Each structure stands twice: as structure tokens, then as C-alpha cells.
Amino acid sequence: MNLKQLSELLGLSQTTVSRALNGYPEVNEATRERVLQAVKETGYRPNKAAQRLATGKAGSIGLVMPTAPGHQSDVHFGEFLAGLGEEAVRHDFHFVIMPADPDDEVAALRRLAVSGNVDALFVAYMRGHDPRLAMLKSLSMPYVVHGRSFGSEPDYPFLDIDNEGAFYDATRLLLQLGHKRFALMNGPMHLDFAIRRRNGVMSALAERGLALDEDCASHALMTDEQGLLAMERFLQLPDRPTAILCSSTVLALGAIRAVNQAGLRLGEDISLIAHDDVLPLLKPENFSVPLTTTRSSLRAAGVRIAQRLIGTVKQAGPFPDQELWKTELIVRASTGPAPQQR
Amino acid sequence: MNLKQLSELLGLSQTTVSRALNGYPEVNEATRERVLQAVKETGYRPNKAAQRLATGKAGSIGLVMPTAPGHQSDVHFGEFLAGLGEEAVRHDFHFVIMPADPDDEVAALRRLAVSGNVDALFVAYMRGHDPRLAMLKSLSMPYVVHGRSFGSEPDYPFLDIDNEGAFYDATRLLLQLGHKRFALMNGPMHLDFAIRRRNGVMSALAERGLALDEDCASHALMTDEQGLLAMERFLQLPDRPTAILCSSTVLALGAIRAVNQAGLRLGEDISLIAHDDVLPLLKPENFSVPLTTTRSSLRAAGVRIAQRLIGTVKQAGPFPDQELWKTELIVRASTGPAPQQR
DNA sequence: CCCAGTGCCCAAAGCGCTTTCAATTATGTA
DNA sequence: TACATAATTGAAAGCGCTTTGGGCACTGGG
Incomplete structure (x- = not known):
């Protein structure tokens, strides 16, 4: 069923039918009703490709x-x-x-x-x-x-x-709690948010005369595996970090597994703040130790x-x-x- | 840049250009080369809406x-x-x-x-x-x-x-391990897979003269919350189930939280088999107690x-x-x- | 030398819609 | 009653592409 057929059925021109359908004012209300009724009965739907071609818009x-x-x-x-x-x-x-x-x-x-x-x-x-x-x-x-x-x-x-602000604030909180050795688990370094979050961490640290050690920064895909691996690396460091900034609850998932496997306690031996995109599957409050987060709903x-x-x-x-x-x-x-x- | 412009630029008809682009045989190889070259230079791309309208196909x-x-x-x-x-x-x-x-x-x-x-x-x-x-x-x-x-x-x-087969087999395994009291955490009952999985469980149970108690079947959205709630309900039953069939690793996530909170040990006090759609985020082997699963990659x-x-x-x-x-x-x-x- | 066959190419129709321009009828106004 | 004005409706062009149905220039066999 196309416009032509529909208009023939109604004994109207394509023009009028088209106008009736698109809400143009210059069509008699009674006619419009009739058209709408016919559409309902026939199940007519305008061809989107044709509409797009004619109007340049396609929704x-x-x-x-x-x-x-x-x-x-x-x-x-x-x-x-x-x-x-x-x-x-x-x-x-x-x-x-x-x-x-x-x-x-x-x-x-x-x-x-x-x-x-x-x-x-x-x-x-x-x-x-x-x-x-x-x-x-x-x-x-x-x-x-x-x-x-x-x-x-x-x-x-x-x-x-505000990625930079988020991680700046998170870092400051950890600093206030007395942490001195920080690590950052981040997304791939070429991504914008990773750059900004890193900057946020570094500038908060810099204010206290601290720096982010190269060994304590991981830039990798945000999967739980990578979280696990990165955390394992951190934990083997001679002077291991006590404060972790983490770019995603997905990474945190793996990271926490590593913490548990090492027999350490989250929130005591290791503090961690993760960024929370509010994923339905990964609610920070549902982690075995509820997660402190920076939150913004994706x-x-x-x-x-x-x-x-x-x-x-x-x-x-x-x-x-x-x-x-x-x-x-x-x-x-x-x-x-x-x-x-x- | 459209076909018309391109063909004028080349001094050819739209017909020939179109044919050259779509790999028709009746066009001179030299001409085709020329067309392809022009396309590269101009960055011409056919309008998909027009193609769709003309051919009925749009990829x-x-x-x-x-x-x-x-x-x-x-x-x-x-x-x-x-x-x-x-x-x-x-x-x-x-x-x-x-x-x-x-x-x-x-x-x-x-x-x-x-x-x-x-x-x-x-x-x-x-x-x-x-x-x-x-x-x-x-x-x-x-x-x-x-x-x-x-x-x-x-x-x-x-x-x-084979949802029915999967849950039949899973149930049989649990039966062989000596379990007698079963529970099923399933997706919404109107969904096909939920119906079949349920049937799989019930027919395996029936072979041993067992049935699935109404209290021991949960049909709900497959979220971790629902998993938690369902499991909490199961655990409060006077004669609580020892074997759980679970339609998703997402549900299992919540269910296991409930098990832990109740101070029970997974794999000992409670056995659980979940269906694994091979979600990158929820690898059964990464659960604190690795999950027995029926697996099929979504x-x-x-x-x-x-x-x-x-x-x-x-x-x-x-x-x-x-x-x-x-x-x-x-x-x-x-x-x-x-x-x-x- | 003629004509069927082949290789290439083109004009124009058509896909289903919107929209411009024009025509027709109804409604007032003088 | 006559004419401007508004209210409706239509015919047809056009969006950018594919494809049908020729057309023209060569070839080669008879």
C-alpha cells in the first residue's frame, strides 16, 4: 500500500493525502479524518526511504x-x-x-x-x-x-x-584520609577521558608535592581481566600503593578480585574509588564492600x-x-x- | 556530489556511471577505471535512500x-x-x-x-x-x-x-550429586526460554519422582537484584533448597550475594548451576567460587x-x-x- | 557486400514521497 | 450583483538512484 493507492482509494490526490498526514493546516478537517481513518484501516505507512529522498530528513x-x-x-x-x-x-x-x-x-x-x-x-x-x-x-x-x-x-x-574534576576530588579525599602512595587504573591512554582523569589525579597529588609513579599507572582496556592484572602488578610493588583510583566499576571488579586473592581488605589495607557510570549490572553498593565512587549516569x-x-x-x-x-x-x-x- | 554531477564531470551518462560502480559487465574497462578514479577524487557516495527507493534493497x-x-x-x-x-x-x-x-x-x-x-x-x-x-x-x-x-x-x-536440554542435563547432574530439594531462578514466565528451561528441570525431576515446588520457582527480570531477592526467599524456606538452577549469570550474581550474606558456602551448602551466555563481564570462572554453567555464546x-x-x-x-x-x-x-x- | 552479432553507451521511466504553483469553490464585502 | 479573499484541492516537478529498451559503430561469416 503506497500513497498513490491510498489516494485512489479515497478519491483524493496524493497531495491532499500527504498534507492530511503531515498535519498541514490547509486541509479540511473532515477530509483529514477520512484519511486518518483509511490509514488505520489499511495499515498504510509512508515509505521512509522515499520520505527521506523527498525531504532530506528521515528521523x-x-x-x-x-x-x-x-x-x-x-x-x-x-x-x-x-x-x-x-x-x-x-x-x-x-x-x-x-x-x-x-x-x-x-x-x-x-x-x-x-x-x-x-x-x-x-x-x-x-x-x-x-x-x-x-x-x-x-x-x-x-x-x-x-x-x-x-x-x-x-x-x-x-x-x-568533568573527568578531571571528578578524579581531582577523589584524589583529594584519599589524600585527606592520609594516603601517600597512589595508583591509577585507567582506560587506554589515547582516550580523552583517560587523559583528563589522569590529569585530575596528578594535579591533586602535585598540590601535596606528590607525583604519580609510572609503575602505579595502568592504561588498558576497561575489562575486569585488565583490572585484575593491573592490581596484581600494583600489589607486587615493593612499596605498594594504598590508594587506588579506578576509571570504571568494570575495572574495579577485577581489581577487587586481586585484592581478595592477596588476602587484603578493601577499605582498610587498600582504599579504592572507582568511577561509576551507573551500569545496571555493576552497582557499587552491591559489591561485597560497597564502593566509594564518582558518579555520573551514562x-x-x-x-x-x-x-x-x-x-x-x-x-x-x-x-x-x-x-x-x-x-x-x-x-x-x-x-x-x-x-x-x- | 551526486550521480548527475559526477556523470557530467566525466562526460558520461548516469547510466554508465551507475553501471561502472555496480560492477555491470557491459562497460568498458577503461571507462570503469576512469569512473572509479573520479569517485576516489570526489569522495562521491551514492545516496542510500535513493538506492533503496530504486532497488528496494538498502543493505x-x-x-x-x-x-x-x-x-x-x-x-x-x-x-x-x-x-x-x-x-x-x-x-x-x-x-x-x-x-x-x-x-x-x-x-x-x-x-x-x-x-x-x-x-x-x-x-x-x-x-x-x-x-x-x-x-x-x-x-x-x-x-x-x-x-x-x-x-x-x-x-x-x-x-x-536447546534450553530444555540444557536445564534437563543440569538438573540431572545435581540429582546425581544427591540433591533432592531444587529451586529455579528463571526469567519472566512469558518468555519462551523460561518456559523451556522450566520444562527441562521439571522433566528431569519427574524422572526421579520429584516435582518443583511453587515456592521454589522464581520468574522475574534477569537482574542481579532479582537474583538476590529470589535467593533470599529460597533461603528462608523451612526446608530450603540445596540445588539452584539459574537462568543467567546475572541472576547468579545476586543470588550468590544472598548466599554469602546468609553465611552459607557455595558448592557446599548450596549448589548452583547457571546458564552462561558468555558475557564478557560475567565470566563464570571469575566468580569467587567458579560457577558450573550451561554455556552457549550469545x-x-x-x-x-x-x-x-x-x-x-x-x-x-x-x-x-x-x-x-x-x-x-x-x-x-x-x-x-x-x-x-x- | 550484407546482415546478424557484439560491445558500449545513452535517454527516459520509475521507485514513493513532498512541495510549488495553480485551479476551483465557498465566503464575504461593497 | 460583482469582485476580492479565503478555503480546499490537484497536477506536476523533483529528490538521486537503477534499469529497461534502444541506438550506434564495429566485426566477421556467408
């Missing part, structure tokens, strides 16, 4: 999903998507997801953009000096970046959390970004171009005073 | 993602998507994801199908007597169902795991379904219509002989 936002045979799926991605979806469903938007090899993201993004079947782009996994920014700017298509790109001029629309960020993206496409009012969300520092049981000097 | 597979403000995002969904994506990227396919209220899935699916921007559909979260099947059959669009629909004629293309299922879907769209050879994968029963430390009668 879809595009994103690329990094994936590869060895590539471990990322819980953060799913959670973020849920947030986007929550908002999208309210506006009858959908997503076009282009899977792409992680090394091919910039090309994939360009392909997606020029493919002509998305109205706006969402970009994540930002890196320092991210090469995608230049491309996006040249594109004349709305986009919002989740995160920022360290080292690039901040002249692009983004939503980010899902809420998804909702907000979808709002901005969709709002822009629909030309609904101005949106702030750049948002920086504060995180909350929530103290639970995984932090405690520094143990007495051995 | 995309559609799926609906259940989502709602309160709706907890599902790790299983993300993991499955990763599998789909891994295969899709090889064929330059993408996804169109329609977010939808969980109560609106059948309508959302129809909208997606008739929207005309997907070539095939993937359907999950199957229920008993699933109403979507009838709709899908009437659609004349390729689709593959992940799972099955209990109570419906099995005359549709699906890929499923991601592998995603890859396979994408193969079938894409293969069908591309008319590449026949694919089996129905696949039932066996699961593996992997014994680790969470199962042990039934404790002596108290």
Missing part, C-alpha cells in the same frame, strides 16, 4: 559501533544506547548503526554521514586530537560529541562530564544527547552547544584512613 | 530495541548486537534500530518492516504464542527469530539453543543470525531454516554433593 540518528572479531563488546555502549533510545522513542526517531572496525572509525563515520540516511551523528570514544572532529565540522550535518578531545580547540558541540547522558540531536534536527529551539556535567563523589565503604606505616 | 537489517524510562538496559542485548555487527561489517550492512516500549513491540516491528528501510528483520525476546510470528509471516520480508515461540507451530526460521548466535539474514538478502545460497544449538555443561566449583541431611 534517524547515526552512530558507529566499534566491533571486530576479537573486540570485546562494551557494556558502556549498550547502556548509552539505552539512554539514546529512551529519548528517541518519544520522537519516533530510530538509529542507524554502522558497525566498523575500531581502526576504521573515521572512514566509517564519513560513509555513514554521506550515505544520506541519517539526519545527525553521534560520536563517542573520543580521543586526544581526534581526527574525526575536522571531518565532522566539514560535514554540515548536526552532531554531538560525547566527551571531548583533549588538545583540540573546544569549538564543537559536546556533552562531557544513560542520562544518552537521553540528553538524543534530546539535543533530535531537537536540532527538528529545529526545536536552541540548545546549549557544550555541556559539562559535574560528577558526584559518593563515599561508601571502600575508602578508609591510610593504614599505619608498615 | 540494512532491522531490529527493535525494547526501551523505556524505567526499563533496565539488558547486557544480553548489547552482546548480541556485537555479534550481529561483527558479521554485518564484513558485508557493509548496517542496522536500523527502532527503540520501542516493551509493550509496543509488535506494532514497532510492523512499523519498522513497512517503513521500507530495512531488508530483513531480526526478532528476539520471544514469548510463548508470540503474536509477532503471524505478522512476520504475512510480511514477505526475510527474518530470523532468535529463540522460539512455545506453543506456536515451528514453521518459521529460527536459531535457538555473540556467536548473533554472528550466525547475521550470516543467515544477510545471506538471504543477498540470495547467497540456501541456509538452514531452523537451527538448534546444543549447550555445553561445564562443571566448576559451584556444584558439589548434597549436604548431609540436617
Whole structure:
């Protein structure tokens, strides 16, 4: 069933039917009713590809999903998507997801953009000096970046959390508790958030004349395995750290396993603060020792970004171009005073 | 840059350029080279919406993602998507994801199908007597169902795991270990896999003249909270179960927390077998007591379904219509002989 | 020398929709 | 009663692509 058939059925022109459906004012209310009724009966749905071709809009936002045979799926991605979806469903938007090899993201993004079947782009996994920014700017298509790109001029629309502030505050708390030996379990160093969090830690330490030892910084994929490995390394250090900053509750999961296996007690021998993206699966309060965290909901960020993206496409009012969300520092049981000097 | 411009630039007709790009034989090799070269220089990409409109194909597979403000995002969904994506990227396919209220899935699916921007559909979260099947059959669009629909004629293309067999085997193992009092922590009862797993447990029990007590069966969302709550309930039973069958490692996570909080030892006081979808975050071997599991990779299922879907769209050879994968029963430390009668 | 066959290429139709421009009828106003 | 004005509706162009149905220039066998 297409427009033509529907209009013939109704004895109207395609024009009128189209107008009736799209809420144009110049159509008689009685006629509109009749059209709507017929749509209900026939189950007619406009062909999106045709609509897109005719209007240039298609009610879809595009994103690329990094994936590869060895590539471990990322819980953060799913959670973020849920947030986007929550908002999208309210506006009858959908997503076009282009899977792409992680090394091919910039090309994939360009392909997606020029493919002509998305109205706006969402970009994540930002890196320092991210090469995608230049491309996006040249594109004349709305986009919002989740995160920022360290080292690039901040002249692009983004939503980010204050990673540096979060880790600065967390570090200060641990300092106040008397800790002197710190370690950082971070995400891959090329990612923006990792750079900023590291900076946050280092500047808090610097204020006390401390530095972050190279041996005490791990930059790796945020999986529980990597958390385990990193923590094992830390614990074997001659002068092992007593305070751990951790970029994700996923890493913390592995880290805590290592702590337990070493027979140490979390919150006493070792204090740990993790960043909490509010993953449904990894609630800090459900850890055997509830985790002190810096918190910011990934899902809420998804909702907000979808709002901005969709709002822009629909030309609904101005949106702030750049948002920086504060995180909350929530103290639970995984932090405690520094143990007495051995 | 569109076809028209490109062809004018080359002094060729749109026809020839189009043919050159799509690998038709009736175009001079030299001409084709010239076209390809121009494409490289101009960065021309065909408009997907126009292609779709003209050909009816667009290289995309559609799926609906259940989502709602309160709706907890599902790790299983993300993991499955990763599998789909891994295969899709090889064929330059993408996804169109329609977010939808969980109560609106059948309508959302129809909208997606008739929207005309997907070539095939993937359907999950199957229920008993699933109403979507009838709709899908009437659609004349390729689709593959992940799972099955209990109570419906099995005359549709699906890929499923042998849920009944898995839980039958798991139950038998526990019976052999001497357990007499069983409990089942399952997903929502309207879902197909939950029905079959339950049946598997019950038929194994029935062979020994045992039955599954109503108090010892929990059907709820597969979250760690629900796992915790269910297990707490089980443990308060006057004659508490010693053997637990668990539909997900996510549920197991909560369940084990309850076991620990009750001061009981997993694998001794309580034996537990969970189904393992091979989620990267929840490796059974990484639990404090490594989990005995029935295993089947969700991601592998995603890859396979994408193969079938894409293969069908591309008319590449026949694919089996129905696949039932066996699961593996992997014994680790969470199962042990039934404790002596108290 | 003629004609069927082959190799290449093009004009134009059509996919299903939106939107401009124009036509027709109804409604007031002078 | 006559004419400007508003209220509805339609015809047709166009979005960017694929594909059908020719057309033209060569070849080579008869």
C-alpha cells in the first residue's frame, strides 16, 4: 500500500493525502479524518526511504559501533544506547548503526554521514586530537560529541562530564584520609577521558608535592581481566600503593578480585574509588564492600544527547552547544584512613 | 556530489556511471577505471535512500530495541548486537534500530518492516504464542527469530539453543550429586526460554519422582537484584533448597550475594548451576567460587543470525531454516554433593 | 557486400514521497 | 450583483538512484 493507492482509494490526490498526514493546516478537517481513518484501516505507512529522498530528513540518528572479531563488546555502549533510545522513542526517531572496525572509525563515520540516511551523528570514544572532529565540522550535518578531545580547540558541540574534576576530588579525599602512595587504573591512554582523569589525579597529588609513579599507572582496556592484572602488578610493588583510583566499576571488579586473592581488605589495607557510570549490572553498593565512587549516569547522558540531536534536527529551539556535567563523589565503604606505616 | 554531477564531470551518462560502480559487465574497462578514479577524487557516495527507493534493497537489517524510562538496559542485548555487527561489517550492512516500549513491540516491528528501510528483520525476546510470528509471516520480508515461540507451530526460521536440554542435563547432574530439594531462578514466565528451561528441570525431576515446588520457582527480570531477592526467599524456606538452577549469570550474581550474606558456602551448602551466555563481564570462572554453567555464546548466535539474514538478502545460497544449538555443561566449583541431611 | 552479432553507451521511466504553483469553490464585502 | 479573499484541492516537478529498451559503430561469416 503506497500513497498513490491510498489516494485512489479515497478519491483524493496524493497531495491532499500527504498534507492530511503531515498535519498541514490547509486541509479540511473532515477530509483529514477520512484519511486518518483509511490509514488505520489499511495499515498504510509512508515509505521512509522515499520520505527521506523527498525531504532530506528521515528521523534517524547515526552512530558507529566499534566491533571486530576479537573486540570485546562494551557494556558502556549498550547502556548509552539505552539512554539514546529512551529519548528517541518519544520522537519516533530510530538509529542507524554502522558497525566498523575500531581502526576504521573515521572512514566509517564519513560513509555513514554521506550515505544520506541519517539526519545527525553521534560520536563517542573520543580521543586526544581526534581526527574525526575536522571531518565532522566539514560535514554540515548536526552532531554531538560525547566527551571531548583533549588538545583540540573546544569549538564543537559536546556533552562531557568533568573527568578531571571528578578524579581531582577523589584524589583529594584519599589524600585527606592520609594516603601517600597512589595508583591509577585507567582506560587506554589515547582516550580523552583517560587523559583528563589522569590529569585530575596528578594535579591533586602535585598540590601535596606528590607525583604519580609510572609503575602505579595502568592504561588498558576497561575489562575486569585488565583490572585484575593491573592490581596484581600494583600489589607486587615493593612499596605498594594504598590508594587506588579506578576509571570504571568494570575495572574495579577485577581489581577487587586481586585484592581478595592477596588476602587484603578493601577499605582498610587498600582504599579504592572507582568511577561509576551507573551500569545496571555493576552497582557499587552491591559489591561485597560497597564502593566509594564518582558518579555520573551514562544513560542520562544518552537521553540528553538524543534530546539535543533530535531537537536540532527538528529545529526545536536552541540548545546549549557544550555541556559539562559535574560528577558526584559518593563515599561508601571502600575508602578508609591510610593504614599505619608498615 | 551526486550521480548527475559526477556523470557530467566525466562526460558520461548516469547510466554508465551507475553501471561502472555496480560492477555491470557491459562497460568498458577503461571507462570503469576512469569512473572509479573520479569517485576516489570526489569522495562521491551514492545516496542510500535513493538506492533503496530504486532497488528496494538498502543493505540494512532491522531490529527493535525494547526501551523505556524505567526499563533496565539488558547486557544480553548489547552482546548480541556485537555479534550481529561483527558479521554485518564484513558485508557493509548496517542496522536500523527502532527503540520501542516493551509493550509496543509488535506494532514497532510492523512499523519498522513497512517503513521500507530495512531488508530483513531480526526478532528476539520471544514469548510463548508470540503474536509477532503471524505478522512476520504475512510480511514477505526475510527474518530470523532468535529463540522460539512455545506453543506456536515451528514453521518459521529460527536459531535457538536447546534450553530444555540444557536445564534437563543440569538438573540431572545435581540429582546425581544427591540433591533432592531444587529451586529455579528463571526469567519472566512469558518468555519462551523460561518456559523451556522450566520444562527441562521439571522433566528431569519427574524422572526421579520429584516435582518443583511453587515456592521454589522464581520468574522475574534477569537482574542481579532479582537474583538476590529470589535467593533470599529460597533461603528462608523451612526446608530450603540445596540445588539452584539459574537462568543467567546475572541472576547468579545476586543470588550468590544472598548466599554469602546468609553465611552459607557455595558448592557446599548450596549448589548452583547457571546458564552462561558468555558475557564478557560475567565470566563464570571469575566468580569467587567458579560457577558450573550451561554455556552457549550469545555473540556467536548473533554472528550466525547475521550470516543467515544477510545471506538471504543477498540470495547467497540456501541456509538452514531452523537451527538448534546444543549447550555445553561445564562443571566448576559451584556444584558439589548434597549436604548431609540436617 | 550484407546482415546478424557484439560491445558500449545513452535517454527516459520509475521507485514513493513532498512541495510549488495553480485551479476551483465557498465566503464575504461593497 | 460583482469582485476580492479565503478555503480546499490537484497536477506536476523533483529528490538521486537503477534499469529497461534502444541506438550506434564495429566485426566477421556467408
